[in-house]
Amino acid sequence: MIKEKLEPDVHTQRENRGIQKNDIESQSSLDSGLSHFGFGVPANVVIVRYGELALKSSGIRNWYEKILIKNIVAMLDSRGIPYSHIRREWGRIFIESTDARAAEAAADVFGIVSTSPALMAEPSLEKAARMCASLAQDLIQEGESFAIRARRSGNHPFSSADVGKTCGDAVWSALEKEGKHPRVNLSSPDREIFVEMRQKMAYIYLETFKGVGGLPLGTQGSMVVLISGGLDSPVAAWLMMKRGVMIIPVYCHNSPYAENAARERAFECIRQLQKWAPGYQFTTYEIPHGPNLQSFIDLCNRKNTCLLCKRMMYREAYEVMKKEGASGIITGSSLGQVASQTAANMHAEIYQLSIPLYHPLISFDKTEIMDIARKIGTYDISNRPAGGCAAVPERPEIGANYDLIVLEEQKMNIETMVFSALKNTKVLKL
Amino acid sequence: MIKEKLEPDVHTQRENRGIQKNDIESQSSLDSGLSHFGFGVPANVVIVRYGELALKSSGIRNWYEKILIKNIVAMLDSRGIPYSHIRREWGRIFIESTDARAAEAAADVFGIVSTSPALMAEPSLEKAARMCASLAQDLIQEGESFAIRARRSGNHPFSSADVGKTCGDAVWSALEKEGKHPRVNLSSPDREIFVEMRQKMAYIYLETFKGVGGLPLGTQGSMVVLISGGLDSPVAAWLMMKRGVMIIPVYCHNSPYAENAARERAFECIRQLQKWAPGYQFTTYEIPHGPNLQSFIDLCNRKNTCLLCKRMMYREAYEVMKKEGASGIITGSSLGQVASQTAANMHAEIYQLSIPLYHPLISFDKTEIMDIARKIGTYDISNRPAGGCAAVPERPEIGANYDLIVLEEQKMNIETMVFSALKNTKVLKL
Numbered sequence: 001m002i003k004e005k006l007e008p009d010v011h012t013q014r015e016n017r018g019i020q021k022n023d024i025e026s027q028s029s030l031d032s033g034l035s036h037f038g039f040g041v042p043a044n045v046v047i048v049r050y051g052e053l054a055l056k057s058s059g060i061r062n063w064y065e066k067i068l069i070k071n072i073v074a075m076l077d078s079r080g081i082p083y084s085h086i087r088r089e090w091g092r093i094f095i096e097s098t099d100a101r102a103a104e105a106a107a108d109v110f111g112i113v114s115t116s117p118a119l120m121a122e123p124s125l126e127k128a129a130r131m132c133a134s135l136a137q138d139l140i141q142e143g144e145s146f147a148i149r150a151r152r153s154g155n156h157p158f159s160s161a162d163v164g165k166t167c168g169d170a171v172w173s174a175l176e177k178e179g180k181h182p183r184v185n186l187s188s189p190d191r192e193i194f195v196e197m198r199q200k201m202a203y204i205y206l207e208t209f210k211g212v213g214g215l216p217l218g219t220q221g222s223m224v225v226l227i228s229g230g231l232d233s234p235v236a237a238w239l240m241m242k243r244g245v246m247i248i249p250v251y252c253h254n255s256p257y258a259e260n261a262a263r264e265r266a267f268e269c270i271r272q273l274q275k276w277a278p279g280y281q282f283t284t285y286e287i288p289h290g291p292n293l294q295s296f297i298d299l300c301n302r303k304n305t306c307l308l309c310k311r312m313m314y315r316e317a318y319e320v321m322k323k324e325g326a327s328g329i330i331t332g333s334s335l336g337q338v339a340s341q342t343a344a345n346m347h348a349e350i351y352q353l354s355i356p357l358y359h360p361l362i363s364f365d366k367t368e369i370m371d372i373a374r375k376i377g378t379y380d381i382s383n384r385p386a387g388g389c390a391a392v393p394e395r396p397e398i399g400a401n402y403d404l405i406v407l408e409e410q411k412m413n414i415e416t417m418v419f420s421a422l423k424n425t426k427v428l429k430l
Numbered sequence: 431m432i433k434e435k436l437e438p439d440v441h442t443q444r445e446n447r448g449i450q451k452n453d454i455e456s457q458s459s460l461d462s463g464l465s466h467f468g469f470g471v472p473a474n475v476v477i478v479r480y481g482e483l484a485l486k487s488s489g490i491r492n493w494y495e496k497i498l499i500k501n502i503v504a505m506l507d508s509r510g511i512p513y514s515h516i517r518r519e520w521g522r523i524f525i526e527s528t529d530a531r532a533a534e535a536a537a538d539v540f541g542i543v544s545t546s547p548a549l550m551a552e553p554s555l556e557k558a559a560r561m562c563a564s565l566a567q568d569l570i571q572e573g574e575s576f577a578i579r580a581r582r583s584g585n586h587p588f589s590s591a592d593v594g595k596t597c598g599d600a601v602w603s604a605l606e607k608e609g610k611h612p613r614v615n616l617s618s619p620d621r622e623i624f625v626e627m628r629q630k631m632a633y634i635y636l637e638t639f640k641g642v643g644g645l646p647l648g649t650q651g652s653m654v655v656l657i658s659g660g661l662d663s664p665v666a667a668w669l670m671m672k673r674g675v676m677i678i679p680v681y682c683h684n685s686p687y688a689e690n691a692a693r694e695r696a697f698e699c700i701r702q703l704q705k706w707a708p709g710y711q712f713t714t715y716e717i718p719h720g721p722n723l724q725s726f727i728d729l730c731n732r733k734n735t736c737l738l739c740k741r742m743m744y745r746e747a748y749e750v751m752k753k754e755g756a757s758g759i760i761t762g763s764s765l766g767q768v769a770s771q772t773a774a775n776m777h778a779e780i781y782q783l784s785i786p787l788y789h790p791l792i793s794f795d796k797t798e799i800m801d802i803a804r805k806i807g808t809y810d811i812s813n814r815p816a817g818g819c820a821a822v823p824e825r826p827e828i829g830a831n832y833d834l835i836v837l838e839e840q841k842m843n844i845e846t847m848v849f850s851a852l853k854n855t856k857v858l859k860l
Binding site for chain 2: 051213214219222334337339342344357
């Protein structure tokens with residue numbers, strides 16, 4: 001394979017809002033109502049860019065890219081988007097599809113930095129220039145300024161500057177002939193045409209969708225996630241999925257201290273997360289947690305109920321983690337979000353336990369968590385009324401003494417409680 | 431105190447880039463070169479807004495607000511910005527200062543959502559209208575459209591709609607008189623004038639700076655942070671500071687496996703973080719880590735050096751944590767960023783240890799980390815050449831067997847090694 005040198009380029013940015021697409025606002029050259037190449041010339045390929053993968057060693061990169069392509073295929077299939085061919089070419093994946101939804105769907109695949117619906121042409125100056133001119137005639141209106149953004153990789157008898165100049169001249173002449181008084185403006189043009197000249201093909205495109213980023217799902221092993229159905233835990237799960245982690249949802253059912261609506265809400269959140277993982281099937285564990293709460297209320301200081309509850313959930317999740325061969329446990333904890341989420345309490349929750357916990361939201365503000373929840377489609381689900389947990393005391397501990405918590409636990413047979421909860425656990429495919 | 435009902439408002443957003451201010455681009459009504467109220471009428475007060483605090487119970491909120499004001503005072507003092515008075519008033523803090531830098535400085539204080547340099551007036555329709563008209567004459571040019579954004583809280587004989595109408599009429603008349611052909615445009619005006627009518631005072635302002643958010647520094651206890659001087663760990667530290675945590679930096683010095691430049695770079699990062707915590711003095715621990723590395727290299731399988739090193743750092747940091755009465759240990763780990771940062775390795779790093787670790791960057795992409803590093807001023811420091819760690823093996827473990835790691839450690843007297851490192855630790859005030 002020829003090692004290609006990529007020259008820098010500039011992209012228009014269009015915010016991709018994930019699976020909920022109805023609120024997308026285009027910030028691209030196509031604002032005037034044209035959709036993709038929907039003006040007679042349909043896009044026939046999607047350029048897919050993935051950033052961080054390029055930094056890996058060739059063995060790991062090769063493996064990551066294969067998983068990435070598998071995940072793209074699953075995403076296109078899950079949305080019923082047809083494509084004729086997907087290929088990999090040094091630093092890029094190309095999806096051959098004329099479906100206008102393909103670029104947005106690919107942008108929702110973890111590991112992808114950006115996508116562009118494009119037109120393919122032979123990698124010659126003449127072909128690229130002709131195509132730019134033809135596009136420009138439809139795209140650029142009287143009085144609008146334009147710029148050609150050219151980049152080049154591979155071996156050609158011309159430079160990227162030559163590509164820019166030849167295509168720019170062709171656009172200028174075509175507009176001039178139509179009496180549109182063309183203007184070139186390289187710093188802030190009204191319209192941009194991007195030309196990417198590669199070894200085997202040239203690609204011409206007008207807009208770029210921002211991808212979700214991260215690493216391909218399935219490349220970073222699996223972790224258990226404690227899903228409550230509230231705003232935080234689904235966002236924590238999604239962030240770790242974004243980083244390549246396959247999740248194993250665990251729902252601790254607090255009945256009779258929680259309503260069934262809470263369970264339904266949690267399951268709905270898991271189903272929504274599942275949409276971000278087409279081609280994978282989560283294994284969900286539903287653990288009966290009510291009897292544990294009953295013991296804490298009966299036997300321990302009431303203000304410690306929530307701390308004891310958390311410690312028990314971690315122990316139960318740890319058993320699931322070991323059974324599933326997973327590597328950690330994800331929580332939705334965010335420091336200081338509620339009065340009882342103090343650093344002292346979080347220390348007490350894990351004191352003398354040896355469990356690999358991950359709190360991806362630990363430094364997040366509530367507003368940041370809400371923004372992500374909206375983007376990933378769990379916000380409205382988590383906001384459904386589901387009743388609170390009736391076991392929460394009026395005044396929970398906020399500055400826990402962790403030695404005391406250990407003494408509290410000695411009043412019960414913790415191991416038997418964990419064993420009993422797991423024995424009555426349901427394994428679900430939601 | 432009168433319970434005030436706040437009506438919704440709209441703010442112009444201006445991205446605040448933290449302590450490095452030279453790259454700020456204004457997106458406010460003041461783009462035409464005017465600075466704050468620098469056109470003859472200087473702002474005399476800064477409106478300070480803090481979001482999440484408002485959700486806390488009154489006792490906690492009161493305590494948080496006091497710390498917030500203390501932190502604002504320290505930030506103003508650290509930048510030599512004079513002010514005459516700072517006061518608190520139901521959901522807002524007001525800094526009386528005519529220094530144009532005061533609003534930006536306050537926006538850099540953790541816990542603050544936004545700030546606006548403003549003009550104070552008596553809370554009457556007439557005064558507010560007159561002030562709006564006077565501002566508009568300087569601000570609004572011929573042909574530009576404008577909007578008044580009014581909100582009101584407290585008891586007044588008029589509504590927020592009345593405020594908007596009266597001020598709007600006054601602006602319109604003043605511009606009309608000057609022959610500027612005024613136009614009102616509520617959806618996307620060229621210029622906006624904000625009027626906040628409160629019980630004791632009216633505030634008129636033109637722009638809003640985005641604050642760093644989070645919770646007031648010092649409200650969430652303290653944590654140890656392992657600072658290497660690379661890109662990640664200072665960002666991890668800053669994010670936890672943003673969330674209210676006072677940090678205790680720990681630098682493990684790998685000499686003779688690391689150059690002194692690495693140490694200098696780490697210290698420089700700590701000094702930069704210190705700028706975000708005026709009024710507080712970090713206590714930095716420098717732990718000699720080279721002898722530990724020597725033992726791992728001499729006695730254990732070479733591929734495990736980095737895992738053993740991490741486990742030892744966590745143990746040492748844990749001792750510092752206990753000594754300082756802190757609640758956790760912050761790391762810069764980001765899943766999958768390098769080949770050895772696998773979930774399996776991270777599990778092995780903590781296996782059988784019971785240490786409260788926080789990895790705020792666990793789900794972050796490298797590009798996201800770099801963006802924050804630039805914003806907080808550590809990027810250029812971390813990018814200085816400092817040489818790598820010479821103890822890193824050619825092929826580090828990527829899928830650690832954690833039982834094996836424990837066996838490796840049994841070849842050494844880990845407790846003595848921790849004890850010896852701590853005995854030779856330096857405590858610094860950088």
